[in-house]
Amino acid sequence: MKLAGSSWGTNAGTLWSSTLALCYSAAEYYAPVWSHSAHTGLVDVQLNVTLPLISGTLRPAPLPWLLVLANIEPRPLRRNAASAKLVEKAVAHDSWPIHSDIIYPPPQRLSSRNQLWQDSYSTDITSQWKKDWNSASVVDSHLVAGPRIRQPGFDLPRRQWSLLNRFRTVQGHCGACWKRWRQVDSDLCACGEPQTMSYIVDSCPLTKLAGVLCKLHSADDNAVAWLTNYGSP
Numbered sequence: 001m002k003l004a005g006s007s008w009g010t011n012a013g014t015l016w017s018s019t020l021a022l023c024y025s026a027a028e029y030y031a032p033v034w035s036h037s038a039h040t041g042l043v044d045v046q047l048n049v050t051l052p053l054i055s056g057t058l059r060p061a062p063l064p065w066l067l068v069l070a071n072i073e074p075r076p077l078r079r080n081a082a083s084a085k086l087v088e089k090a091v092a093h094d095s096w097p098i099h100s101d102i103i104y105p106p107p108q109r110l111s112s113r114n115q116l117w118q119d120s121y122s123t124d125i126t127s128q129w130k131k132d133w134n135s136a137s138v139v140d141s142h143l144v145a146g147p148r149i150r151q152p153g154f155d156l157p158r159r160q161w162s163l164l165n166r167f168r169t170v171q172g173h174c175g176a177c178w179k180r181w182r183q184v185d186s187d188l189c190a191c192g193e194p195q196t197m198s199y200i201v202d203s204c205p206l207t208k209l210a211g212v213l214c215k216l217h218s219a220d221d222n223a224v225a226w227l228t229n230y231g232s233p
């Protein structure tokens with residue numbers, strides 16, 4: 001959070017590696033042991049705070065988008081993959097005490113408890129994430145070819161990267177959002193039409209980008225120039 005508030009080192013790559021190294025490594029420590037706990041969600045809530053920092057988006061941006069833009073796999077899939085790895089190792093090492101627990105699981109004592117050996121796990125995060133992404137009805141989800149790849153513009157300077165993601169998630173500084181946040185009474189653009197994030201890119205005669213949001217998403221030279229000039233007097 002301190003890094004994101006500084007004027008140095010604030011690019012998506014640095015924030016991404018800092019998040020994984022400082023937050024995720026601690027918050028996922030030996031996850032296969034506790035990932036079935038009812039309190040796992042509390043850890044996720046804390047980790048969610050890091051996502052808007054990496055993507056430079058605003059708080060109302062939908063979580064599936066935040067994960068894709070931050071380029072960090074959904075936590076249940078990460079924990080599942082870690083469990084799969086542990087089970088695989090335990091099965092391969094018959095001298096480990098846990099080996100017999102996995103192969104010949106002990107009788108269940110409490111029906112409310114979900115034990116490590118009761119579930120089936122998959123290490124294939126990519127296809128599972130893609131399936132989840134396609135089934136979650138997220139705004140402009142068609143833009144994303146694959147959720148696990150770094151989205152175009154990840155290497156852009158902070159301002160352009162953040163602005164680009166606000167247009168992708170349609171949560172940013174526009175008349176409609178300001179009105180929803182009760183900052184202004186009217187959501188009208190200078191051109192006289194109601195102003196939303198999509199309207200600014202797709203239709204507004206004062207600002208629209210040729211090729212609309214798909215073009216902006218590609219973060220090509222034109223799109224970057226448009227982002228750089230956007231909002232400057």
Ligand SMILES: [Zn+2]
Nearest residue numbers: 189190191204
């Ligand atoms: Zn306008």
